[in-house]
Amino acid sequence: MVTIKDIAKMANVSVATVSNALNGKESVKPKTKEQILKLAKELNYVPNSIAQGLVKNSTKTINIVISGPSSFNLFSNPNFFQLVRSITIYLDKIGYYVLLSIIDMDEELQKIPRIAQSRSSDALILLGSRRSNDELIAMINRINIPTLVIDRGTFKEDIVTVSVDNQKCTYLATRHLLEMGHRRIGFLGEIPGYRLAEERLEGYRQALDEEGIPYDESIVIKGDYYQESGLVGIRQLLAHAVPRPTAVTIANDLMALGAIEGIEQEGLRIPEDISIIGCDNIPNLHLLKVPLSTVSIPFSEIGRLAAKKAVGILEGNDQLPRQIMLTPELRIRSSVNGI
Amino acid sequence: MVTIKDIAKMANVSVATVSNALNGKESVKPKTKEQILKLAKELNYVPNSIAQGLVKNSTKTINIVISGPSSFNLFSNPNFFQLVRSITIYLDKIGYYVLLSIIDMDEELQKIPRIAQSRSSDALILLGSRRSNDELIAMINRINIPTLVIDRGTFKEDIVTVSVDNQKCTYLATRHLLEMGHRRIGFLGEIPGYRLAEERLEGYRQALDEEGIPYDESIVIKGDYYQESGLVGIRQLLAHAVPRPTAVTIANDLMALGAIEGIEQEGLRIPEDISIIGCDNIPNLHLLKVPLSTVSIPFSEIGRLAAKKAVGILEGNDQLPRQIMLTPELRIRSSVNGI
DNA sequence: CTGAAAGCGCTTACAG
DNA sequence: CTGAAAGCGCTTACAG
Missing domain, CATH: 3.40.50.2300 (Response regulator)
Structure with missing residues (x-):
């Protein structure tokens, strides 16, 4: 594993300078920077995201938490996949990681706040919970990172949510x-x-x-x-x-x-x-x-907007409304007769 | 965010002792341990998994990497969901995290090794790649963490894989x-x-x-x-x-x-x-x-075994064969006529 | 422009 | 049984 230290040694500079160069800080002399970048490339250096996460207190990851009923064989909703997929595609594109948790409905009230506290992700997207709004809100209030609820109903309370009408x-x-x-x-x-x-x-x-x-x-x-x-x-x-x-x-x-x-x-x-x-x-x-x-x-749209919204909140440039409600459309096929 | 330091201060012990107590080390005096555990509970302490990851050089997370064709609307294979689901359920149960990456097929050869090097996960489970065996093997050889290939064909080479015949x-x-x-x-x-x-x-x-x-x-x-x-x-x-x-x-x-x-x-x-x-x-x-x-x-079984195998390798108690091949079964319905 | 130092929250020998 | 110290790989003021 090549680290910043290795590069520093080889370039005869300090780790601080390597870090600055790698992060495109203006202060680094072009010559030095160039040399460091070249070394990093040659050595195939990739920053340790865990170490970065620790110091920045940010992991660039968003955790999709799916609550399911305890008998998981029942848990086969194809909509979840569409949602997860559109979230992941959006996030991957902009360099975020996505964690996926599938948790038993019976444990969600205890487990979800723990997940948040473990700092393994910067934000939560909750999916599939069947709890009452009150229970959900009480839980979310105990969570110390941004938390969205998607594919659910409306909330009177000030919850960040995206779903259909x-x-x-x-x-x-x-x-x-x-x-x-x-x-x-x-x-x-x-x-x-x-x-x-x-x-x-x-x-x-x-x-x-x-x-x-x-x-x-x-x-x-x-x-x-x-x-x-x-x-x-x-x-x-x-x-x-x-x-x-x-x-x-x-x-x-x-x-x-x-x-x-x-x-x-x-x-x-x-x-x-x-x-x-x-x-x-x-x-x-x-x-x-x-x-x-x-x-x-529009599940894909729900997922995409949820991802976008989560990132917006995290990066402080969220433009979207707190509660987003998308519109469904009738699709007529042939299971309905006229009488 | 309550840390080990907070607990140490309140319990009038060192952070080392808190850490030892929390991790169930024998050396800690029962009385001290009890006090620390009680405090941790009261303060709702949850260890920072990022910090743990850094020192242990292990994140307890496994990254499922799905390669898809560049036009993602095509990317709708329901089998992937079954696979992801069964992996996630298995892993969640034993306290592992699962990262999900969906990457463009055109970039997989560059991106997957980078993912591995970022140390955001301890092992990779590769899914959906359409590359030739040779390309895949060349890539895997550049990866420094355990990597399984699932739902694919057989390999003559010594790749860890689980799939169907x-x-x-x-x-x-x-x-x-x-x-x-x-x-x-x-x-x-x-x-x-x-x-x-x-x-x-x-x-x-x-x-x-x-x-x-x-x-x-x-x-x-x-x-x-x-x-x-x-x-x-x-x-x-x-x-x-x-x-x-x-x-x-x-x-x-x-x-x-x-x-x-x-x-x-x-x-x-x-x-x-x-x-x-x-x-x-x-x-x-x-x-x-x-x-x-x-x-x-048997997609669920493939997923479950892949997860089990990955963890086995990570924890040094893998009992499963290097290459697992499951057996398919004929399901006769009514799209075939006799003639 | 560069580097020494502190620190993120934890764990792990090791000395006492 | 307990604690001081070092260290995981990075970033961030800050002094020079």
Whole structure:
């Protein structure tokens, strides 16, 4: 491992001068600088980022923290990858490192502040937590480095966040169902206390409201946003709801995938017997046996903006609003029939 | 930020003693130790991992380096996520950090050694590179920390690697086609110089050989393993091959997805007019309009073993073989017809 | 323009 | 059992 000391010795100067030269300080005599740079190149010198980090109290790394449910086989949300990918690409380009932590939901409240305190990163981007806003805020307040929450709901509090307008997602989806003539519309994906889910439920409600259709909780079904719960949930809905809905707004595509199976198992056809619409626009929906209509969420943009915002805060030139909310778009395919 | 110094002051001992106590050294008097531990807890002390890293010359972090093509929108391989996820989960559990780097293929040969030299991680896990074995080995030899290559082909050289038996993948796939009565079988996904792709082509060849069917390069089509090239490739095959194949072995599922579209665009049906089989077993293939038969690759296991192996090497208790090769399994769905 | 010195927060022999 | 000292590889005032 070649260090600044080696170069100093060979160039017959002090380590301070080497450091200054390497960092492009004006004070170094051009001749000296040139010599040092040449040596560094020859010796293939790369600064030890750990040592730099210690003295600068900055690691140029941002930690993406994904909280998942304890049974990790369930943890297969393709959106996370898009998010992680766009964050990483942005950060890599500007010379930042990205740390990735996947932590068990049960431990997140203790673990995330520890991660921050270990100083292994300069900022945190939180992803996937199902905690209530209050719990999340209490935790973030204990964290001593900039922390963003992404792909979640809105916060009244002064949290830095970038996400989609969740309410609008399901509003758009339900509106589409309404426009296709449906009146009896179910909802799949309720999670009380989890803000994102509450907002998606709210969008559904809002669309019904506008049409004067009363909210019927007997056709609002819980679902944990994973595929299996879509299967279970839709079967439950189909088995018990009287009269049976002609359409259902499903809070995300993963559950819609499960629902496609569940509906098939019940011997029903989509969209002839029942229409469904999802949310997220995960890849390759057009190739499904039932090309799924859905609402598209700009995950790559969320990731990119989150990364940009984090760096902006760290470098003191942040121009972006504290809370960024992106707009979803309806994507009509063929899982919704007119009636 | 509370440091070891703060605790030392409050406990009226030296920092050395605090350090020893915190690290569970036997030498510290139980009474002293207890007091220090109590203080640390109260003050919510978390060691500065950067400082520890500097003195120990170890960061307890492993860097997953994904090389992708320069146009990153193409870079959407769901397998990478499975791999990253399983590595991260394993590593998180045992207190390791994981750094994630996504780098442009054009720069990988320069950038990866620099990453290693920056000492931001203790080991590298390389993923997604399309370089020739020779180039890769030359690069790895310049790297001064343990480096594994995963999800790739075999190496004759003494490289640490974990992957699937690629040749067997396509051998199994093609064998299945053969058993279903096909004789005129195309191949989609040739990339000369890229070992993984060569091995998959070889598996196809082997299966044909065993049946005495001559290799016909006019029905072996290039494909870059991304979806779009599956679409383009299959159309090319369909347009030019005489006689037209009754089946085609496609080197991965992503291209098979593209091929499904391409075949549709050509006005043909799967499997009535043409049978296809993929490789990888990406999620939710059973929900496609054409439930895709494929060969399953144990990505999670590859990731887990890679992580385990890396840590084993780092901690000097590695029991695993230098080169680990996992076995694929045929997954029959309904994209292959008998004839 | 250059270098000696201090310091970032820790760990590790080693002397007592 | 405890503490003084050195050191990990760097950067940053500051004196000259």
